[in-house]
């Protein structure tokens with residue numbers, strides 16, 4: 001099958017974007033893995049697919065946006081991808097609106113193109129209830145921290161680390177996140193513990209593992225080991241999860257700059273159950289291409 005694609009990136013989190021507004025390509029998990037492969041395919045952390053809204057949501061949203069991780073799994077949400085999605089549909093002339101309502105597996109989000117070239121996304125509300133994440137805290141030690149809880153998550157011994165526990169805040173931004181505070185992101189054991197946290201049995205659908213260094217009440221540094229993709233240069237929902245966990249614990253103000261390895265994001269949240277989280281950052285097209293997709297990659 002011959003397909004056209006656009007390569008995009010947002011703060012270094014990179015994507016292959018596919019247009020299925022005309023007809024669906026019918027790709028399988030192995031095709032997404034092939035497209036994401038940095039040696040044999042195009043190379044990406046996630047594959048983003050743009051579709052017209054399904055009939056049940058016609059009039060309510062402008063597009064549907066489907067996300068696959070590099071490992072081929074379909075996921076509910078992707079923040080940096082949402083900004084690239086908005087940039088894509090606008091630049092391709094699929095819409096002339098600068099505020100776009102998008103259906104995702106996690107619900108409706110609203111990206112808005114801003115005059116400075118960046119994109120601000122209303123990412124909806126954080127969800128803290130374990131069942132909504134999903135997170136199974138059975139048997140875990142916990143302590144209250146501001147308006148939320150920290151949980152002591154046990155990690156098994158590996159060749160490089162002894163068995164130990166880390167204190168995490170569990171939160172959903174449409175997808176699951178476990179955020180821990182570290183003294184220094186540079187020295188954080190992301191490579192050693194990221195996959196252990198991702199596969200913890202306390203997160204039945206796996207989890208994105210965030211490592212947050214608080215620099216000031218309005219500034220953090222962040223690394224994220226992403227579910228289904230490994231460590232990426234930035235994770236938009238990870239930035240939202242880290243900032244809301246910091247605000248809920250009383251450690252951060254309501255507007256926070258997040259320095260990632262690939263660029264800067266700004267996250268705003270007024271706190272409480274009624275307020276949405278807003279994320280602002282870059283979204284850029286890198287190149288366009290076409291390729292012959294093997295029937296069975």
Ligand SMILES: N[C@@H](CCC[C@H](N)C(=O)O)C(=O)O
Nearest residue numbers: 078079080175227235236237
């Ligand atoms: N890079 C993303 C998150 C993509 C999905 C994530 N890996 C998951 O499995 O939940 C972002 O910018 O939010």
